[in-house]
Amino acid sequence: MIRLSGVSRTFDGRSGRVEAVRGIDLDVAEGEFVAVLGRSGCGKSTLLRMIAGLLPATAGEITVGGTPITKPRRDIAMLFQRPALLPWRSVLDNVLLPVEIFGWSRAKYRDRARALLEMAGLGGFEKRLPHELSGGMQQRVSLCRSLIGEPRVMLMDEPFSALDALTREELSGELQRVHMETKATIVFVTHSIDEAVLLADRVVVLSPRPGRIRKVVEVDVPRPRTLGRHAHLADVARISADLHELLMEREAPDMPAQRGAAAGATSGDAADAGNSADAAETPAGAGTGGR
Secondary structure (H helix, E strand, C coil): CEEEEEEEEEEEECCEEEEEEEEEEEEECCCCEEEEECCCCCCHHHHHHHHHCCCCCCEEEEEECCEECCCCCCCEEEECCCCCCCCCCCHHHHHCHHHHHCCCCHHHHHHHHHHHHHHCCCCCCCCCCHHHCCHHHHHHHHHHHHHCECCCEEEEECCCCCCCHHHHHHHHHHHHHHHHHHCCEEEEEECCHHHHHHHCCEEEEECCCCECEEEEEECCCCCCCCCCCCCCHHHHHHHHHHHHHHHHCCCCCCCCCCCCCCCCCCCHHHHHHHHHHHHHCCHHHCCCCEC
């Protein structure tokens, strides 16, 4: 479904050109859930934005369904760290925002929006405004908005990072259920080892800059998964320990990239350039997408 071939990205920072992502080769199968794991500032968001078509690759090619990515597409939805709901619109109207942006029939999608809100435990909150909801509920609305157009691909940039531990675990369980029901292809960026193991079929571990993939780790554990109460807890603990060790290892600074691996990284300058890209995004673009 998603293929990255020799993908690199550099930024023009205050101190000169900064290599953020180097020589990425990665395939994500249709319906697969892949987590991208790494320390803060390692370029995970840069990688995700390139797949979304929000940032161009400096070199290499990214395709989704065999078609090169050159700009944002309706069949690719992106969910950001913050819900980015429009404060003057009701919950239902926020979910229906992509429908208006893409010129679809509001009447056709209204029932689907209500069904998504019901699925997310927000039935009865359709007329509420965002400030009347908790942070976790707001992110549920954002998730419903990203699903309204039945996207083939969902890209998630640490969507639960601002939430408390219990809400985060609850929404992780909700996301597992949504993935099992929709069969969407998901790439999920996180710096949490537990979150990566809880959610993913495979975990792509990124090195510090210049970014490369350290390793791709299979998570062969039955779903649904829960932290601390899983029948295969020993397997989960072993995989988590392996990932922790990988993240703690120091790497030779000029290790060449290998075929079948991918990476992303940023420095302060690269982060500045990435923030400029973030500033260009509108709230309407957060969590939108569909066929």
